[in-house]
Amino acid sequence: MSQRWSPETPHDKAVMQLLQAIRAFSDAMDRMHGGMKGDMEMNATDLATLRMLIMREQRGESVSPHDVARHLRISTASTTKLLDRLSASGHVERRPHPSDKRARVIVLTDESRATFYRHFGDRLHDMRGVADRYTDDELALLTRFLGELGEVLDPT
Amino acid sequence: MSQRWSPETPHDKAVMQLLQAIRAFSDAMDRMHGGMKGDMEMNATDLATLRMLIMREQRGESVSPHDVARHLRISTASTTKLLDRLSASGHVERRPHPSDKRARVIVLTDESRATFYRHFGDRLHDMRGVADRYTDDELALLTRFLGELGEVLDPT
DNA sequence: CCATTTCGCTAGTTTAGCTAGCAATTGTCA
DNA sequence: TGACAATTGCTAGCTAAACTAGCGAAATGG
Numbered sequence: 001m002s003q004r005w006s007p008e009t010p011h012d013k014a015v016m017q018l019l020q021a022i023r024a025f026s027d028a029m030d031r032m033h034g035g036m037k038g039d040m041e042m043n044a045t046d047l048a049t050l051r052m053l054i055m056r057e058q059r060g061e062s063v064s065p066h067d068v069a070r071h072l073r074i075s076t077a078s079t080t081k082l083l084d085r086l087s088a089s090g091h092v093e094r095r096p097h098p099s100d101k102r103a104r105v106i107v108l109t110d111e112s113r114a115t116f117y118r119h120f121g122d123r124l125h126d127m128r129g130v131a132d133r134y135t136d137d138e139l140a141l142l143t144r145f146l147g148e149l150g151e152v153l154d155p156t
Numbered sequence: 157m158s159q160r161w162s163p164e165t166p167h168d169k170a171v172m173q174l175l176q177a178i179r180a181f182s183d184a185m186d187r188m189h190g191g192m193k194g195d196m197e198m199n200a201t202d203l204a205t206l207r208m209l210i211m212r213e214q215r216g217e218s219v220s221p222h223d224v225a226r227h228l229r230i231s232t233a234s235t236t237k238l239l240d241r242l243s244a245s246g247h248v249e250r251r252p253h254p255s256d257k258r259a260r261v262i263v264l265t266d267e268s269r270a271t272f273y274r275h276f277g278d279r280l281h282d283m284r285g286v287a288d289r290y291t292d293d294e295l296a297l298l299t300r301f302l303g304e305l306g307e308v309l310d311p312t
Numbered sequence: 313c314c315a316t317t318t319c320g321c322t323a324g325t326t327t328a329g330c331t332a333g334c335a336a337t338t339g340t341c342a
Numbered sequence: 343t344g345a346c347a348a349t350t351g352c353t354a355g356c357t358a359a360a361c362t363a364g365c366g367a368a369a370t371g372g
Contacts, residue, residue, distance in 0.1 A: 010292055011288075011292055011295075014292050014295040014296060014299070015284060015287045015288060015295060017295075017299050018287050018295050018298055018299045018302075019280070019283060019284065019287065020211075020214070021298075021299045021302040021303050021306070022283070022302060023207070023211060024211065024302070024303070024306050025302040025303075025305060025306040026182060026185040027207065027208070027211065027306075027310075028305070028306035028307075028309045028310035029182040029185070029309065030186075030204065031227070031229065031309075031310045032309045032310055034228070034229040035229070038229070043329090043358080043359075045359080045360090048186065051179070051183065052183070055176075055179060055180065055183065058176070064319085064320090065319080065320060065321095066318085066319065066320080071187070072190070073187065073190040073191070073193075073194065074359095074360070074361090075360075075361060075362080076319080076320065076321085077320090077321075077322080077323095077360090077361075077362080077363090078359070078360050078361070079320085080320065080321055080322085081359070081360085082359085082360095083320095085359090094320095097319095100318095100319080100368075100369070101367080101368060101369085102318070102319040102320070102367065102368045102369070103318090103319060103320080103368090104319085104320070123309060124175070126308040126309070127175060127178070127305060127308065127309070128171055128175065129308070130301070130304045130305050130308055131171045131174050131175065132167075132171065134301065136166055136167055136170045138297060138301075139167075139170040139171060139173075139174050140170060141294060141297065141298075142174055142177075142297075142298065142301055143170070143173050143174045143177045145286070145290065145294075145298055146174075146177040146178060146180070146181040147177050147180070147181075148286045149181055149184070149283060149286050150177070150180050150181040150183075150184035151184075152279075152282040152283065152285070152286055153184045153185065153187075153188045153279060153282070153283070154183075154184035154187045154188055199327080199328075199360090201328080201329090220350080220351090221350080221351060221352095222349085222350065222351080230328095230329070230330090231329080231330060231331080232350080232351065232352085233329085233330075233331080233332090233351090233352075233353085233354095234328070234329050234330070235351085236351065236352055236353085237328070237329085238328085238329095239351095241328090253350095256337075256338075256349095256350080257336080257337060257338085257350095258336060258337045258338075258349070258350040258351070259337090259349090259350060259351080260350085260351075
């Protein structure tokens with residue numbers, strides 16, 4: 001519906017092009033993740049879990065099995081199996097939660113983090129290459145925009 | 157590894173923040189798609205197929221079952237089943253290819269497109285709301301950047 | 313302090329991916 | 343042109359990974 005608007009002003013047109021670029025970009029990210037899952041011999045969900053753990057540890061937040069389930073929007077039962085897989089393959093460890101005896105804390109192993117960055121490295125390099133061509137002000141603008149967009153789409 | 161660089165210059169720092177924002181944004185998109193799959197009572201792959209078909213038809217390109225398989229990085233056998241599902245639920249139609257008698261052309265039904273935009277509409281509105289706060293030049297910059305990034309990640 | 317909720321798990325079922333291989337058609341090149 | 347290889351989409355059968363239902367242990371709150 002909204003897509004079939006004939007844009008009246010240059011601004012509308014620019015917005016429409018941007019929305020289209022966002023979709024294409026998000027799709028490219030999906031496909032990159034699809035490629036990585038092949039390279040690392042993992043399925044998409046397991047890989048998404050690693051990405052989540054890496055993001056969370058960068059923010060200094062701890063992650064429970066429940067958090068994983070919520071993040072991936074799968075059931076806690078499926079999450080148990082997922083963590084069994086990742087645990088068996090040495091990617092994560094289940095540690096006891098310091099204060100809640102029911103709960104667990106999921107932590108990445110060093111090997112897993114290293115493997116991830118080894119496979120992700122090339123893409124990261126490419127992305128950095130693109131970003132390097134922009135000025136600091138432009139980078140700040142891009143960061144701000146993506147942040148706002150993420151906030152609107154998924155107000156965690 | 158590259159993540160653990162201590163950024164030396166303001167530029168490096170800005171780049172790093174941007175890369176982090178990209179990951180967070182891509183993750184937010186994933187989770188939005190996860191939400192939509194619940195709303196539309198479809199699985200992630202089927203929904204990704206609809207998104208692909210919508211993007212392709214906007215570009216005026218036709219889509220074969222093979223294209224779907226390549227795009228989603230799944231086997232053609234899985235694609236057959238996927239199209240069976242989408243066809244049974246009235247989302248797509250398999251039309252004969254005009255010149256190649258082996259091939260098919262996959263087209264979205266009008267109902268499917270309408271349903272998609274009905275569920276996607278709110279998010280689209282929100283995203284437009286964010287984009288509207290930027291000037292035309294800024295929008296152009298954002299569009300260009302996302303395009304370049306997509307190109308690097310997934311040089312289709 | 314008892315009722316309710318939360319957390320992670322097990323068991324069993326269903327879904328959706330995979331490999332292998334097929335017939336029909338198309339492309340290639342001796 | 344005729345033979346041979348490649349491509350397209352499909353079926354059959356198998357496996358992986360999601361789901362629902364429900365459980366015991368721990369935490370929370372009237």
